[in-house]
Amino acid sequence: MIDFLRQEGIEEKTLQRIQDFRSRYPAAPEQEHRIPKPRFRYYGGEIWQQALTALLAGENLLLVGPKATGKNVLAENLAAVFSRPAWDISFYLNTDAATLIGTDTFRAGEVSFRSGPITQCAVQGGFGVLDEINMAKNESLAVLHATLDFRRIIDVPGYDRIILRPETRFIATMNYGYAGTRELNEALASRFMVLNMPIISRDNLQKLLRSQFPKLKQEYAEQLSDLFQDIRKKCDSSEISTKALDLRGLLAAITLVENGLSLGDALEMGIVNKSFDEFERQLVVDLISARVRGDLTAGELFEEK
Amino acid sequence: MNEVSDLQRRRAVNQIWNAAKDYRFSPDFKAFDEDGNADLYWNSVIGAVRRHYDYPKLAQVLSSFQQYEDADTYEGLFWLGLENAVYGKEAAERPVLACLRQDYARRFVEAYRGVPADDFHLYDCLAYAHYLRALGRRPTLSRYDLQLLDELEFGPELDTDAIVERAKALFEKWFQITAEERRREKKPPLAFLKGKKARAKGRLRRFGIGLADHPPRIYLPEAQQTEENAPASKLSAEELRQFMAGKYGASMFSPQQSMELERKLCVGDHAFCHLHFTKGAPARDKIRNGFEALKKEQEKKQIEKNRQFYRDRLAANRTAAARLAARLQNSILLYLQPSRVRSDAGTLDGGRVWRSVCLEDDKVFQRTEQGNMGDLSVDILLDASTSQINRQELVSSQAYLIAEAMNRCGIPCRVMSFCSMTGYTILRVFRDYGEQRANDRIFEYVSNGCNRDGLAIRAARELMSRSPYEHRILILLSDVKPHDAMRIPSGEGEALPYEKEAGVRNTAAEVRRARADGISVICVFTGEEKDLPSAKLVYGKDFAWIPSVELLADAVGNLLLQQIRNL
Numbered sequence: 077m078i079d080f081l082r083q084e085g086i087e088e089k090t091l092q093r094i095q096d097f098r099s100r101y102p103a104a105p106e107q108e109h110r111i112p113k114p115r116f117r118y119y120g121g122e123i124w125q126q127a128l129t130a131l132l133a134g135e136n137l138l139l140v141g142p143k144a145t146g147k148n149v150l151a152e153n154l155a156a157v158f159s160r161p162a163w164d165i166s167f168y169l170n171t172d173a174a175t176l177i178g179t180d181t182f183r184a185g186e187v188s189f190r191s192g193p194i195t196q197c198a199v200q201g202g203f204g205v206l207d208e209i210n211m212a213k214n215e216s217l218a219v220l221h222a223t224l225d226f227r228r229i230i231d232v233p234g235y236d237r238i239i240l241r242p243e244t245r246f247i248a249t250m251n252y253g254y255a256g257t258r259e260l261n262e263a264l265a266s267r268f269m270v271l272n273m274p275i276i277s278r279d280n281l282q283k284l285l286r287s288q289f290p291k292l293k294q295e296y297a298e299q300l301s302d303l304f305q306d307i308r309k310k311c312d313s314s315e316i317s318t319k320a321l322d323l324r325g326l327l328a329a330i331t332l333v334e335n336g337l338s339l340g341d342a343l344e345m346g347i348v349n350k351s352f353d354e355f356e357r358q359l360v361v362d363l364i365s366a367r368v369r370g371d372l373t374a375g376e377l378f379e380e381k
Numbered sequence: 382m383n384e385v386s387d388l389q390r391r392r393a394v395n396q397i398w399n400a401a402k403d404y405r406f407s408p409d410f411k412a413f414d415e416d417g418n419a420d421l422y423w424n425s426v427i428g429a430v431r432r433h434y435d436y437p438k439l440a441q442v443l444s445s446f447q448q449y450e451d452a453d454t455y456e457g458l459f460w461l462g463l464e465n466a467v468y469g470k471e472a473a474e475r476p477v478l479a480c481l482r483q484d485y486a487r488r489f490v491e492a493y494r495g496v497p498a499d500d501f502h503l504y505d506c507l508a509y510a511h512y513l514r515a516l517g518r519r520p521t522l523s524r525y526d527l528q529l530l531d532e533l534e535f536g537p538e539l540d541t542d543a544i545v546e547r548a549k550a551l552f553e554k555w556f557q558i559t560a561e562e563r564r565r566e567k568k569p570p571l572a573f574l575k576g577k578k579a580r581a582k583g584r585l586r587r588f589g590i591g592l593a594d595h596p597p598r599i600y601l602p603e604a605q606q607t608e609e610n611a612p613a614s615k616l617s618a619e620e621l622r623q624f625m626a627g628k629y630g631a632s633m634f635s636p637q638q639s640m641e642l643e644r645k646l647c648v649g650d651h652a653f654c655h656l657h658f659t660k661g662a663p664a665r666d667k668i669r670n671g672f673e674a675l676k677k678e679q680e681k682k683q684i685e686k687n688r689q690f691y692r693d694r695l696a697a698n699r700t701a702a703a704r705l706a707a708r709l710q711n712s713i714l715l716y717l718q719p720s721r722v723r724s725d726a727g728t729l730d731g732g733r734v735w736r737s738v739c740l741e742d743d744k745v746f747q748r749t750e751q752g753n754m755g756d757l758s759v760d761i762l763l764d765a766s767t768s769q770i771n772r773q774e775l776v777s778s779q780a781y782l783i784a785e786a787m788n789r790c791g792i793p794c795r796v797m798s799f800c801s802m803t804g805y806t807i808l809r810v811f812r813d814y815g816e817q818r819a820n821d822r823i824f825e826y827v828s829n830g831c832n833r834d835g836l837a838i839r840a841a842r843e844l845m846s847r848s849p850y851e852h853r854i855l856i857l858l859s860d861v862k863p864h865d866a867m868r869i870p871s872g873e874g875e876a877l878p879y880e881k882e883a884g885v886r887n888t889a890a891e892v893r894r895a896r897a898d899g900i901s902v903i904c905v906f907t908g909e910e911k912d913l914p915s916a917k918l919v920y921g922k923d924f925a926w927i928p929s930v931e932l933l934a935d936a937v938g939n940l941l942l943q944q945i946r947n948l
Contacts (some may be wrong), residue, residue, distance in 0.1 A: 187729055288555040313404035359395050366425050369480050
C-alpha cells in the first residue's frame with residue numbers, strides 16, 4: 077500500500093509518519109480480521125495527500141461527493157493504509173443514540189451494557205466509517221458531538237465515561253441530493269474536515285480499469301472510460317437520470333465479458349438496465365453504440381498472455 | 382413520407398450532443414433512418430462536425446444554397462464532403478465509428494442495389510460511389526464525376542476556412558453557383574423561402590437512405606431566428622409550449638421530463654391533453670402580440686390588487702393565521718404523543734423482569750418511539766379558472782393565511798393553482814414544501830381559462846408521489862364544476878365533452894385513485910347549493926361547504942383537524 081501511495085505522489089514525510097503511526101499503534105491479532113483488504117484502490121494523489129494529512133493530525137474526515145466518486149473506496153483504503161480495524165456503520169432515518177453507542181440488555185440473568193459500533197470502535201482504537209451520515213436525523217446524531225470533537229469521549233448515562241483511544245478516527249461519507257438525504261447541521265459538520273470528492277478523471281478511470289483488468293487492451297480501457305464520461309455528461313445536462321452512471325456496473329460488466337458474455341450484453345446488464353425508463357435506456361444504448369461494438373468478446377477485449 | 386416521433390427527434394438531438402460533447406446548442410439538422418428512427422451514424426457525424434469545425438462558417442455556406450432550386454442536392458453533397466473530413470478526424474478518438482460507417486455504407490449500397498442507373502440523380506450517383514469507397518470497393522464512374530467526387534471528399538487535414546474555400550471553388554466550378562449569402566437589408570433573412578411552399582412547410586425530407594429533420598429556418602444563427610418567421614395563425618406543438626411558458630412561466634421540468642410526464646399522465650380520459658408545470662419563473666420567450674401584452678398588464682394589476690386586499694385587512698388576517706396555527710398545533714401535539722414499545726434493549730422495565738426469568742421473554746425493556754412531525758405534508762390546490770374571477774383577492778389572501786399558519790406549525794405545505802386552455806392544463810406551484818419564505822408568491826394567483834379538475838388532480842398526485850412525507854393531504858378549493866374544451870376520447874361513438882356528468886365522473890375517479898395512493902383528498906366546496914350532489918359524489922364525506930370564501934381558512938382548519946385525528 078505504501079508503494080502505491082508513493083506512485084500516487086505522496087510526500088515522503090507523510091509516508092514516514094504513516095509508518096510511525098503503524099508502529100506506534102500495531103493492530104492486535106484479534107483485530108486482524110477487521111483490517112480491510114481493499115479490492116479497489118483510490119486513484120488521486122491530491123485527495124490522498126489531503127486525507128492522510130488530516131488523519132495524521134488527528135482530525136475526522138467527511139467525504140462529500142456525488143455518485144461514483146469513490147467515497148467508500150477511499151474510506152476503506154485509508155483504514156488499510158493505517159492498518160487499523162474498521163467499523164462500517166450505515167446510517168438510516170431511524171438511527172438513534174442506542175444503535176450507535178449501545179443500550180441496556182439482559183445477559184446471563186443481569187442487565188448489562190451492550191456496546192454499539194461507535195463504542196467498540198472507540199475502545200479498540202479503530203476507524204469508524206459513518207456511511208451516508210446525512211440519512212440520519214441531525215438530532216439523533218447530537219450524541220456524537222462529544223465523541224467527534226476535541227473532548228474525544230463517550231459519556232453513557234449510568235455507565236462509565238469512555239475515553240477514545242488516541243488512534244481512533246471517524247470517516248463519514250455523504251452524497252448530497254440523493255433521495256432521502258438531508259442537510260447536515262453546522263454543529264456536526266464543524267467536527268469534521270471536509271473533503272470534496274472530485275469526479276473520477278479520465279486518466280484515473282483508465283488506471284482503475286487497467287489495474288482491475290490487467291489484460292484489458294489499452295484502446296478499450298480508453299473507450300470504456302470515455303464512455304463513462306459520455307454518460308456523466310448526459311447526466312450533467314439532465315437528459316438522463318444518474319441511474320446509468322454506475323461505475324460498479326461498468327466494472328462488473330467487464331468481469332462478465334471475461335467470463336464469456338459479449339460486451340453489448342454485459343453492458344446492458346451492468347449499465348443500461350439500471351434505468352427502467354424505455355426512452356432513457358435508448359439514449360444510453362446510443363451512447364454505448366457510439367463508443368464500442370456490442371459483439372466484442374473476451375478474445376478481442378483482452379490481450380492474450 | 383414517414384413520420385418521425387418527438388421521442389426520436391429528442392433521441393437524435395442527444396446523439397448529436399454526445400458526439401459534439403456539448404449540450405448547449407440546439408441542432409438545426411438531424412438525421413433519421415428510413416423507419417423514422419434517429420440515425421446514430423449520421424447524427425454522430427453532425428455532432429462531430431460541430432466539435433471539430435467552426436460551425437457558423439459552414440452553416441453560412443449551407444444556408445447560401447437555399448436560394449437555388451437544387452438546394453437539397455448541393456446541401457447533400459456538402460454534407461457528404463464534411464462526413465469524409467470529420468470521419469478522418471473523429472475515427473482516431475472513436476474507433477467504433479469505423480464500424481458504424483461500414484454499417485451505414487452497407488445499408489446505403491443495399492438500398493440502391495438494383496435501381497437502374499438512369500434513375501440516379503447526381504447526388505445518388507456520387508453518394509453511392511462515396512459509400513462504395515468507404516466499403517473499400519471501386520466505384521464505376523465517368524471521369525468527370527470521379528474528379529468531382531475526389532474534390533468533394535474533403536480531407537481531415539483541412540480546417541474550417543480551407544473547407545469553406547474548397548467548397549466555394551468547387552460549387553462555382555461544377556455547378557456555376559456562388560456559395561455566398563446575398564446581402565439582404567431589413568427583410569427577414571429567408572423571406573424568399575416563403576414562396577417555396579414545399580420547402581417552408583415540409584420539415585422532413587429525404588436524406589441519404591433516410592430522412593432529415595429540417596426546420597424552415599435552418600442554418601441561421603439563433604439571433605436571426607426571430608419570431609417574425611414563425612407562422613402567426615396556427616401554432617405548432619413546440620410553439621404552443623413556448624406560448625404557455627411565456628404566459629404562465631417557464632416549465633419546472635426539462636423538455637424530456639415534461640414529455641415523460643405527459644406520456645404517463647395524459648392518457649385515458651385525458652389523451653391528447655398537455656400539462657405545463659411551472660413555478661412562474663419568467664420564460665425566455667417574449668410576448669407574442671399586443672393582446673397578450675394587455676393580458677399581462679391586467680394580470681399585474683390583479684396581483685397588486687391581491688396584495689392590497691390582504692394588506693388592508695392585515696391585523697384581522699394575522700390573528701386569523703395565529704388562531705388557525707394554534708388550533709392545528711394543539712391537535713398535532715396530541716397526535717405526536719410519544720409511544721413506548723416493548724423491546725429487548727432499552728430502558729429496563731422492572732415490572733416485567735420476571736418474564737425473562739420465568740418465560741424466557743427477553744422483551745423486558747422499553748423503548749420510546751417519537752412521533753415524527755416531518756411525516757405530515759399538506760398540498761393546497763386552488764381552482765384558477767374563470768369561475769373564480771370575482772373573488773381572486775379573497776382566494777389568494779385566504780390561501781396566504783393558511784400557508785402562514787402552516788409555517789408556524791412547521792407543517793410542510795405546497796400551494797398550487799390550476800387552470801386549462803387550448804388543451805393545456807397548467808399547474809402553477811406558488812410555494813413548495815421547503816419554501817417557507819415564498820408565501821408572497823401566492824398573491825400571484827390570477828384566474829383565467831377552464832378547469833379540467835381530473836387532470837389537475839392527477840398532476841398534483843404525481844407531484845405528491847415524489848414527496849418524502851408519509852401522510853399526505855391534498856386540499857382542493859373547487860366549485861366541482863369541471864369544464865374543459867378538450868373532449869374525453871371514447872372508443873366508439875362521439876367523444877364526450879368534458880363537463881357536467883362526464884366531467885364529474887372523471888374527477889371522482891381521479892380522486893379515488895389519489896386516495897388509493899394513500900393521499901387524503903379533501904375539498905372546500907365554494908359552489909352553489911344545486912351542485913352539492915356533485916361534490917358529494919366526488920369527495921364523499923370529506924368536503925366542507927363554505928357559503929363565502931372568507932371562511933376558507935376556518936374550513937381548512939376543521940378539515941385538517943379531522944384528518945390529523947384520523948392519522
